[in-house]
Amino acid sequence: xxxxxxxxxxxxxxxxxxxxxxxxxxxxxxxxxxxxxxxxxxxxxxxxxxxxxxxxxxxxxxxxxxxxxxxxxxxxxxxxxxxxxxxxxxxxxxx
Numbered sequence: 001x002x003x004x005x006x007x008x009x010x011x012x013x014x015x016x017x018x019x020x021x022x023x024x025x026x027x028x029x030x031x032x033x034x035x036x037x038x039x040x041x042x043x044x045x046x047x048x049x050x051x052x053x054x055x056x057x058x059x060x061x062x063x064x065x066x067x068x069x070x071x072x073x074x075x076x077x078x079x080x081x082x083x084x085x086x087x088x089x090x091x092x093x094x095x
Contacts, residue, residue: 001061001062001093001094001095002058002059002060002061002093002094002095003058003059003060003061003062003064003065003091003092003093003094004036004056004057004058004059004065004091004092004093004094005033005055005056005057005059005065005068005069005089005090005091006054006055006056006089006090006091006092007054007055007056007087007088007089008051008052008053008054008087008088008089009051009052009053009054009055009085009086009087010051010052010053010085010086010087011052011053011084011085012083012084012085012086013083013084013085016080016081016083016084017081017084017085019080020077020078020080020081020084023073023074023076023077023080024074024077026073026077027068027071027073027074027077028057028068030068030071030073031059031064031065031067031068031071032059032060032064033057033058033059033068034057034058034059035055035056035057036056036057036058037054037055037056038055038056039053039054039055040054042054061093062091062093065091066091069089069091
């Protein structure tokens with residue numbers, strides 16, 4: 001069963017976040033992530049949630065999504081990102 005990582009991103013330091021994206025892209029490639037959403041215009045439809053930026057990645061399964069998150073490359077990406085903004089992220093199984 002496929003799994004998805006969904007992230008809500010608020011950027012406070014664009015240059016630093018650019019460096020994070022370089023490292024996170026490397027990790028995505030290592031784990032075969034398919035980028036479904038990476039930025040783009042957000043249009044709120046219901047409730048008071050209005051994220052600045054949304055990212056959705058598809059992985060073959062939940063174990064691979066978790067391995068991506070805990071990998072050496074993505075761990076480095078998270079360190080690079082420290083102080084560049086905030087991210088709320090979760091993994092979920094789906095179709």
